[in-house]
Amino acid sequence: MPDSAAPNDSETTPVCSSRGCRRDAAWMLLWRNPRIHGAERVKRWAACEEHLPVLRDFLTARGFPCETERVE
16 A cells, blocks of 8 residues: 655655655654554554544554654
8 A cells, every 4th residue: 555654855744655646744753553463563664644543544444553653
């Protein structure tokens, strides 16, 4: 689904991980697949305001533990 979170020109604000979106991320989704990774392995997806619900729903529908943190 998402592309990897890539930094924008400033290299400090992540770019939304949703495919084709190049907006600055306002949120980070911290998640893992418990079937293949232990609690110490956490992946990160960046999300803009528009794509936060879509990305979070994608992860939680699969039963992946997911936390949301605001990008500062």
